[in-house]
Amino acid sequence: MSDLGVVLRVARKDLLQELRSRATTVATLFFSATTLVLMAFALGRDQSVLAQSAPGVLWVAIVLAGVIAAAQSLQADLEEGAFDQLLTYAVPRATIYLGKLLANWTYLSALALLLAPVALILYGASVTGVGSYVALLAALLLGSLGFAVIATFYAALTSNLQAREALLPVLMFPVVVPILLAAVRATESVVTGSGAGAALAGTAAQAADLRMAGDWVLLLAGFDLIYLVVCTALYHFVVDE
């Protein structure tokens, strides 16, 4: 079995467990839905304010739900000494990390793709044109990837700490800020009513917003790549005691 086979086995194991327990799914869906609704009430009735806030609120909901998912992601492994057992196999630590990352990314991406249309409808915002949809999709997938890269790494880093659930967001948030900034900006650029060109009419303004979204998506991809390389290379220091 190749290294890719190990990655897929570990990811399948994690996803299968989540599909059966639904512990993370129930908690994150409830939490993110509550966040979206409460923020909509807090921002008032001004339609333009609501539409402009949609990208930021969407990512707040994704990130807060993502922290819950990250904390839960290693919980099943820590029960019954299963993670210790996993680390006794002679497979590269990086493949274990990438497997768990793939599972976390799949879960977070699905969550982001589910929340995005809900946020757009709830906040009265919209996306126009195929290019904008592609940019939004790229922002959601790459933003989720960056968050999952860091969350998977820090979940392992804090796994042996008594107050791991409290420390995880404290340690993780400063590192995840560049990812979030780029993801919010990319999303903002393609959501009508919130981008820089929203006040201007016409395709020229839309094209400018799309170019800006493209730039932010490229920056996001760059951050993802850097974090992915660093976390993959350092994972064995984190899990080997």
Next chain:
Amino acid sequence: MGSDMVLTGVDLDVTAGRVVVLRGSNGAGKTTLLKVLATRLRPTFGTGAVFGNDLVTRSDAVRARVGFLGVYGGNYLMLNARENLALASGLAAAGARDPGASAGRDPGAAADRPPSIDEIIDLVGLTGAGDKLVRSYSSGMKKRLGLARMALLDPDLWLLDEPYAALDDDAKALVDRLVVAARSRGRTVLMASHESDRPELAPDAVLHLDGGRVRSGSAAAPGSAPAGAR
């Protein structure tokens, strides 16, 4: 281990193909020693080798030949027995394919047809429970599943941490049979156990660990290949 020294001055040389029982009071360092040999804990001082592979610098090669059964069984609760065993088998096979990691592996290990997952499940007495989630298992059934994993992977060095804990008499006899069969295939077994009356097991040596040191007993034969930690 942090600021506490759990093992100090352990000098242990286990001959390949022997069954060695490690005794000692709670906190004596038995589990720590097994975890060091399984490469789950890195020794702060000193050196150790398993089948000539250094525990720190060639840890992948050590892992390719060692199997570890922890006191909790090491199973995934939301997978069933077949899925747990298939995962273990797949990951162990991936480790064994690395020629560097598996260098020196007993060629006899692959000579016979390896047992299937169904056969192993029957062997450990989990017939009919193979498709049930491990979450629904009793403590003894979880331990049986852990033993099934060891029998399926059949590593060159079996490291067993309290394998008799939570088991009924039949299951304890099963542990004896599996260990004796492993020895007959040339495997080395090092187990930490409080069970004192296991005549069927007939261990080659019984060592006592006290205060982080091996106080008595010997498991070495002159001129034998080392397979332990020093």
